[in-house]
Amino acid sequence: MTLPGHPHLARDAQGELRLEGHSLADLARRHGTPLYVYSRAAMLDALAGYQRALEGLPHLICYAMKANSNLAVLQTFARAGCGFDIVSGGELERVLAAGAEPSKIVFSGVGKTAAEMRRALEVGVHCFNVESLGELERLAEVAAAMGRRAPVSLRVNPDVDAGTHPYISTGLKDNKFGIPHDEALAAYRRAAALPSLQVIGIDCHIGSQITQLEPYLDALGRLLDLVEAVEAEGIALAHVDVGGGLGITYTDEAPPAPETLVRALAELMRARGHGHRELIVEPGRSLVGNAGVLLAEVQYLKPGETKNFCIVDAAMNDLVRPAMYEAWMAIEPCRPSAGTAAATWDVVGPVCESGDWLGRDRRLAVAPGDIVAVLSAGAYGMAMAGNYNSRPRAAEIMLDGDAVHVVREREDARALFALERLLD
Numbered sequence: 001m002t003l004p005g006h007p008h009l010a011r012d013a014q015g016e017l018r019l020e021g022h023s024l025a026d027l028a029r030r031h032g033t034p035l036y037v038y039s040r041a042a043m044l045d046a047l048a049g050y051q052r053a054l055e056g057l058p059h060l061i062c063y064a065m066k067a068n069s070n071l072a073v074l075q076t077f078a079r080a081g082c083g084f085d086i087v088s089g090g091e092l093e094r095v096l097a098a099g100a101e102p103s104k105i106v107f108s109g110v111g112k113t114a115a116e117m118r119r120a121l122e123v124g125v126h127c128f129n130v131e132s133l134g135e136l137e138r139l140a141e142v143a144a145a146m147g148r149r150a151p152v153s154l155r156v157n158p159d160v161d162a163g164t165h166p167y168i169s170t171g172l173k174d175n176k177f178g179i180p181h182d183e184a185l186a187a188y189r190r191a192a193a194l195p196s197l198q199v200i201g202i203d204c205h206i207g208s209q210i211t212q213l214e215p216y217l218d219a220l221g222r223l224l225d226l227v228e229a230v231e232a233e234g235i236a237l238a239h240v241d242v243g244g245g246l247g248i249t250y251t252d253e254a255p256p257a258p259e260t261l262v263r264a265l266a267e268l269m270r271a272r273g274h275g276h277r278e279l280i281v282e283p284g285r286s287l288v289g290n291a292g293v294l295l296a297e298v299q300y301l302k303p304g305e306t307k308n309f310c311i312v313d314a315a316m317n318d319l320v321r322p323a324m325y326e327a328w329m330a331i332e333p334c335r336p337s338a339g340t341a342a343a344t345w346d347v348v349g350p351v352c353e354s355g356d357w358l359g360r361d362r363r364l365a366v367a368p369g370d371i372v373a374v375l376s377a378g379a380y381g382m383a384m385a386g387n388y389n390s391r392p393r394a395a396e397i398m399l400d401g402d403a404v405h406v407v408r409e410r411e412d413a414r415a416l417f418a419l420e421r422l423l424d
């Protein structure tokens, strides 16, 4: 039976959890834990929803690679025709190494350095999503010094409430992102007056894990108001970029399907007479989140007076979302544990922090040696992993039909200090 929200994840008749038909417990035994496992088909299926809705319209789908930047994931999307939303010089090099077309890359982020701008101009990105007046001036100087014109889209902060966690809401006045809506027209005038800049579009991104259509439609409406005001001054805008942020089902959320969202946005564009403009979207989580799981082995069960702890070998350094946002992520045993009674456990890792937990108060029948899967871990899992407590990062596997590809080797503990030097 397929798990809700996870079309490629199913329990078979024996109760064994399988992703694209592969036994997760077997993968864990063969490749060790902690282990990230991704389904390529699940990623391409999620992308197909966006592609279907945009077919026949001028558009560009730019995968927000911060969600999961493994090279094989990027390659999968590049081969499927995707562009990319990047936020650093590091992401630029990574995505180029995976085969991305520079002309399909949009460069977002509030703190682009001159060196990052130079490199992006050199390779020829689609545009810079400029987030402040200071950045506009710096980009103009960098481009002028290179004898180039930089393609510019202004990221406008539309001041709409995306109704999501405050840490991942980005379109409100008191967030650091974008140029305030009421200052955007003046910023466009300034951009148009700088000969080394070429204004080509408008952009916004209001937050992440958004589960409703309304905030998107509000934001797009406010963007189109601006487009009309900007064009009334003779500054042409070829594209409208509505950002990413569509949510996924972690537990009982019911976000609109990508197709529903994009059709609604395209319809609003058409209804307001903007149907000819290129529509850019920057989805991250909704393309990869439910395509991946994190596998861990139960090490110890530690029942207590007020709390029972199930200690596993994955930790906050592998998956920080619970510790950082108190995010709820489903935890499932990969195989029924014969003769084990269910109890209520806090599933925690070995890191020396009380905040090191993956799930709290979970009803689970588990025993030491069992493999558990943290679901919905394909987005902001490995991408946010670190090495705290000198823990080597997990290996990553990409399933593709019958094939099992190791797309990142398990890190070696010695690699963690290879760049460090002892004193003489």
Ligand SMILES: Cc1ncc(COP(=O)(O)O)c(C=O)c1O
Residues within 6 Å of the ligand: 064, 067, 085, 108, 109, 205, 207, 208, 209, 243, 244, 245, 246, 282, 283, 284, 285, 286
């Ligand atoms: C500029 C920008 N675009 C796109 C995204 C993708 O967001 P999500 O993973 O929520 O789709 C983000 C992250 O929220 C972002 O900062």
Ligand SMILES: N[C@@H](CCCC[NH3+])C(=O)O
Residues within 6 Å of the ligand: 066, 168, 208, 209, 321, 325, 379, 380
């Ligand atoms: N890292 C966040 C999403 C941040 C989006 C970045 N713009 C999460 O795990 O939910």
